[in-house]
Structure formats: structure tokens, C-alpha cells
Amino acid sequence: MNIIPVIICGGAGTRLWPVSREAFPKPLLKLADGQSLLQKTFLRATRVASEKEVLVVTNRETFFLTKDECADVRADVSRVGFVLEPSARNTAAAIGVAAQVVREEHGADAIMLVMPADQLIEDEAAFGVAIEHAARAAREGQLVTFGIRPTCPETGYGYIEYEAHPLPGTDAVHKVVRFIEKPELRVAQELVADGHHLWNAGIFCFTAETLLAELQCHAPGVLEPALAAVEEARRSTASDGFSVELNADRFNEAQDISIDYAVMERSDKVAVVPCELGWSDIGSWLAISELTAxxxxxxxxxxxxxxxxxxxxxxxxxxxxxxxxxxxxxxxxxxxxxxxxxxxxxxxxxxQIVAKLKRANHQSYRLHRTVHRPWGTYTVLEEGDRFKMKRIVVKPGASLSLQMHHHRSEHWIVVSGCADIVNGDKVISLQPNESTYIPAGHKHRLINPGVLDLVLIEVQCGEYLGEDDIVRFEDIYGRAPAA
Known part of the structure; x- marks a missing residue:
């Protein structure tokens, strides 16, 4: 069977603040073994991909982080595709655009295995068996979800009620009776006790055509903008993969709704595979703590x-x-x-802390002190009235945009590596312990021509030092002309 894993890599993971933040979301969180949740999901996806191809849906702003995370693990995969969302429009739109891309690339009958990027599954052998059952039902036109047999009355998960007898022609796939929102403790205890309810894992299996048809029937306000966003997308291809950057105007018109509300709770084609997978959605620090002895x-x-x-x-x-x-x-x-x-x-x-920080526009809801950029990172070391100090690391072969600042000048001192610098009309090269000064209003660019990281200290001086005082003239990463 032609199974295409689709990883949905979104969601800020606000319950895992202060490690998870809007610009460094939950799937990038590193566990004790050094791997991120995204990397574990990516490796799992490559092991079940019949075509050795994986599709990842992620935000345009975190594309470079997502791509690096996938590239940093050794995986048996021939091609990785990325669908880049200009904004968050919830899971129905994300899965809808993925289905259209899969249909274009592999045909309407291709089976999608949709997985969130921020879950753990310990028993991958059992997961493989569950996928086989789900894929067979998906070929028959079912929208299949994966239900986890509950081990306790958990109030942080949604539940699925299912019929006792399997669907005709199957021995492990059951018709879904209803979905239940996260219940209070008393209700959760009753659901676990009756034996006919499962935790909703948020993992799905269906053909691209079935999903698109059900979206058309139940959520045209999601599907039509999603299809238009794919049709008018900016695409790029390489030998090892491709990217589809969705049209922002079209995608932003899509209804902001989850796939559960949009389709799964409305369709009459919904089935579930009951599973015992050693599953966790790592939804809180309590769940993270359980991973440490x-x-x-x-x-x-x-x-x-x-x-x-x-x-x-x-x-x-x-x-x-x-x-x-x-x-x-x-x-x-x-x-x-x-x-x-x-x-x-x-x-x-x-x-609730994150919500308060966001209302106050406090940067800690969104950014870490070390901020990741497509070219590397910067870390704010110290700041005060009219000055800011940063440690900047530029990856080998990478470069910052050709840019200018209205309100600040900058001093750059190379610590290690080598730098090529555009400074106004001049182009200079700097080695360790050498420096340059960039006045306000000068076009400038920092380039690492070497094979090792370039590390430098930047001292900014001026009346305004905000990150939005950037005018970009050229940028190899496709970012907006002005930040």
C-alpha cells in the first residue's frame, strides 16, 4: 500500500513554557536523550513510509528550524516535502493542504498517515500493526483515527466512544459513535470503567481523495481556500525534496477549525483502531517528568x-x-x-502564564534569549539605555540579509571563524580579533565564507534598538523586505 506519512508540526505548546515558545515550538523540545519530539516523529515516519517519502506541514517562520531538525537525524528517506503555512489556521486547513499536495504528487488513492510532531510512541511494532489495519479500512473509504486504550481517568485528553463489534471485513476497526471533549474527573472515571471509550490520539489515516471529499461536504470554508492556496503556491524542488509555500492571502481565508470539529465529528465514515502503543502526547511538564526515572x-x-x-x-x-x-x-x-x-x-x-505574557506583549512568550534565524543564532548578552550586546553565530556558507538600520550603529568583533562583510560601498574580510564599525543608515551584510561557525560579538548603540528596525534589500531566505 502506498502510505505517505504527513507530520503536522505546529502549535506553540504553551503548557511547556518556558522551554516551548511561539518562535521555538513544542516539537523542537529536546528530551533527555538529545533528540527532539519532531526528530522522533520524523524517524518513526520514515520507518512506515512505503515510498520512503515524508511530508511535513510547518509554519513558514520556523521552516529553517524544522528542516534542520529533520536533516540532523540519519533516516532512511529518499525525499522530504515541506508545506509552509503563512499563518496558523488549525489542523483542518493544515491537513487539507497536505491532502491536496499528496493527491498532486501521488494520486487520489494515496493513503495519508497524519501524525502530530509532538507525541511519543514506545511500541512501534504495535503501531505498525495498527497502521496496517487502518490503511485497509482507509482503502475502503473510511476516515480512520487511532484510539488509545486508557490507563487512567485522564482529564487532559478527549475521548472516543466506539461500537463493540468491528466493521464488516475487519477484526480491529470499529465505527465511532461519538467524540467527547476533555471531561471532568468524575466523567473520565466513568468513561474508563465502561470499556468502550478510548483516548483520542489525534493520529489519522485516510486516502487523500476521501479526506478532500469530506472536507467539501462538511467544511467548504476550509477546503476552497486551502485548494486555492496550494494552486497559487510558490514551489521549489531539489533532488532530496521539495517545498510548497502556500499563498498567504488565500490560506488566511480558511476557516480556523480543527479536523475533529470540521470533519471527524460530522462525517458518517469515521472509524477507530483501538491501540496500546505506549503513547503520550507530552502535553505538560508532568508528562515530561514521567520520562525521567x-x-x-x-x-x-x-x-x-x-x-x-x-x-x-x-x-x-x-x-x-x-x-x-x-x-x-x-x-x-x-x-x-x-x-x-x-x-x-x-x-x-x-x-495561563503564557496567555498573560502575550496580552502584555512580553517577548518571553515568543522568543528565547537565544533566537534562531535561518543563518544561525543570536544571543542577547546584556542591554541597557541606548546599547545592546549580542553573541552572533553564523553557520558555514550562510549570510545575513543585505540590510540597513535607521536608528542604530553596530560594532562587530570577530571571535572565531572568518567573515566577509559588506559595509556601505566597501567589502572587507575579517579574521579573529579584528573588527569593523557600521554607521546607522549604511547598507551592510555579514557572510560566513568558511567551513566552521563564525562567532562574533555585536555592540549596538542608538536611540532605538528594536528588532523591527531592519530594512532588507536582499535576502536568500525569502523573508520580507522589512522586519
Whole structure:
């Protein structure tokens, strides 16, 4: 069977703040083994792809991060396609555009296996068996979802009620009776006890044609803009893959609705495969903590910590030593610019902090102190009245845009690597311990011509130092002329 895995890589993961942020979303979160959730999903996808091809739907702004994450793992894959969304319009639009791309590339009967980029599956052998059952039902026109047999009355998941007897011609696929929103604890206990309810995993299997037909029937406000966005997309191809950059005007017209609300709860073709996969959607720090073995006091530590009379706590720190005395049942997550402290029982409420930060337009809901760009990273080291210091790392062969600032001048000092610099009408090369000065109003560009990272220190001076004081004249990454 021609199975094309489709990875939906979106969602800020607000319950995993301060590690997950809008410009560095949840799928990029690294686990204790050094792999990100996206990388684990990508490797899983390559193992089930019959054509050794994977399609990834991601945001245009995080495309370079998503592509790098996939490229950094050794995977048995011949081609990777990327569908680039100009904005977030929820899962119905994301899956709709993916279905159209799959239909164009592989035909209407191609089977899509749609997977979120931020889940863990421990039993991949069982997952493979479930996919086989789902794919056979998908060939018969079913919209198949994967349901996880519940192990506890979880209130953070949606539930699926299903008929006891399998569909004719199958022994493991059942008709869905209804979907149930995240229930309160009493209801969740009843659903788990009756044996006919499953957790909704958000994993789907169907042919491209079936999904598009059901969208046309139940959600034309999603489908028609999605098709137009693909038709008017900007495309590029290479030997190892392709990208489809959706037309922003068309895509932004799509209804903002989930695939569950748009189709799965309305169609009469919906079926479910009950599974036991060792599945987790890593939806909170409580779920993350369960991935680390506890010490005798029930504490789970990721990083460096010294504890005294502490019990049942989760501590994550990537850089600093954390000391804790006489506390219990806490979640502590430390990053260079933000610290989270929460009761374990309130892990789901972390998203409320992010909502408050967003309303206040505080940059920590969106950016880390180290900010990723297509060419590398920059880290704000210190800032004050009329000055800002950054550590800039430019990847080998990469370059910043040809740009200009109205309100600030910049001093660049090379620490390691080599730099080619456009500064007004001059082009110069700098080695370590050499520097240059760029006045406000000068066109300039930073290029790394070497094979090693270029590291430099930038000192900005001026009356306004915001990141939006950038006018771009040329950019190899296709970003807007003005930021």
C-alpha cells in the first residue's frame, strides 16, 4: 500500500513554557536523550513510509528550524516535502493542504498517515500493526483515527466512544459513535470503567481523495481556500525534496477549525483502531517528568540540582545549578531568561502564564534569549539605555540579509571563524580579533565564507534598538523586505 506519512508540526505548546515558545515550538523540545519530539516523529515516519517519502506541514517562520531538525537525524528517506503555512489556521486547513499536495504528487488513492510532531510512541511494532489495519479500512473509504486504550481517568485528553463489534471485513476497526471533549474527573472515571471509550490520539489515516471529499461536504470554508492556496503556491524542488509555500492571502481565508470539529465529528465514515502503543502526547511538564526515572524520594532531575528534604519534584535546568530545600510536589523549569515554579497538580495551568505574557506583549512568550534565524543564532548578552550586546553565530556558507538600520550603529568583533562583510560601498574580510564599525543608515551584510561557525560579538548603540528596525534589500531566505 502506498502510505505517505504527513507530520503536522505546529502549535506553540504553551503548557511547556518556558522551554516551548511561539518562535521555538513544542516539537523542537529536546528530551533527555538529545533528540527532539519532531526528530522522533520524523524517524518513526520514515520507518512506515512505503515510498520512503515524508511530508511535513510547518509554519513558514520556523521552516529553517524544522528542516534542520529533520536533516540532523540519519533516516532512511529518499525525499522530504515541506508545506509552509503563512499563518496558523488549525489542523483542518493544515491537513487539507497536505491532502491536496499528496493527491498532486501521488494520486487520489494515496493513503495519508497524519501524525502530530509532538507525541511519543514506545511500541512501534504495535503501531505498525495498527497502521496496517487502518490503511485497509482507509482503502475502503473510511476516515480512520487511532484510539488509545486508557490507563487512567485522564482529564487532559478527549475521548472516543466506539461500537463493540468491528466493521464488516475487519477484526480491529470499529465505527465511532461519538467524540467527547476533555471531561471532568468524575466523567473520565466513568468513561474508563465502561470499556468502550478510548483516548483520542489525534493520529489519522485516510486516502487523500476521501479526506478532500469530506472536507467539501462538511467544511467548504476550509477546503476552497486551502485548494486555492496550494494552486497559487510558490514551489521549489531539489533532488532530496521539495517545498510548497502556500499563498498567504488565500490560506488566511480558511476557516480556523480543527479536523475533529470540521470533519471527524460530522462525517458518517469515521472509524477507530483501538491501540496500546505506549503513547503520550507530552502535553505538560508532568508528562515530561514521567520520562525521567525518579530517585528514592520521587524526584526527577534533568540537569544539575542539589536537594535537601525535597520530595516528588521535577527539576529541569539546562545551564544553572538549582538548589531546593524543604519543598514537595513542585515543577521547576529554569531557562536563561525565565523560571517556572508550579505545583505538580497545576501543570495544565502553565498556559495561563503564557496567555498573560502575550496580552502584555512580553517577548518571553515568543522568543528565547537565544533566537534562531535561518543563518544561525543570536544571543542577547546584556542591554541597557541606548546599547545592546549580542553573541552572533553564523553557520558555514550562510549570510545575513543585505540590510540597513535607521536608528542604530553596530560594532562587530570577530571571535572565531572568518567573515566577509559588506559595509556601505566597501567589502572587507575579517579574521579573529579584528573588527569593523557600521554607521546607522549604511547598507551592510555579514557572510560566513568558511567551513566552521563564525562567532562574533555585536555592540549596538542608538536611540532605538528594536528588532523591527531592519530594512532588507536582499535576502536568500525569502523573508520580507522589512522586519
Amino acid at each position: 525518579p530517585d528514592p524520594e520521587g524526584n526527577r532531575i534533568h540537569g544539575e540540582a542539589e536537594l535537601y528534604d525535597v520530595g516528588n519534584c521535577f527539576v529541569r535546568s539546562d545551564e544553572r545549578l538549582i538548589g531546593m530545600v524543604g519543598v514537595h510536589d513542585l515543577i521547576v523549569v529554569d531557562t536563561p531568561d525565565a523560571l517556572l515554579i508550579a505545583e505538580r497538580s497545576r501543570a495544565q495551568d502553565v498556559k
